[in-house]
Amino acid sequence: MLEERLKAYRLRTEQVMERTGEEERQLIQDLLKEIGTLAEENRNLRKALMKQARTTHMSSKLKDALME
Numbered sequence: 001m002l003e004e005r006l007k008a009y010r011l012r013t014e015q016v017m018e019r020t021g022e023e024e025r026q027l028i029q030d031l032l033k034e035i036g037t038l039a040e041e042n043r044n045l046r047k048a049l050m051k052q053a054r055t056t057h058m059s060s061k062l063k064d065a066l067m068e
Contacts, residue, residue, distance in 0.1 A: 002039050006035060010032060
């Protein structure tokens with residue numbers, strides 16, 4: 001879903017870039033790169049969160065108290 005939106009943004013910016021100057025093109029390219037980086041980071045954080053949610057961790061003090 002996010003990749004689809006990113007692809008759509010790239011297509012739209014290609015159209016806009018035809019009508020802009022070099023400085024604006026560079027800004028658009030930088031922003032698209034940043035969006036891609038943030039999307040990748042977001043995906044990795046979601047994976048880590050899901051992995052963490054699957055495993056239950058108990059503090060050692062709590063575990064010791066329950067074992068008594």
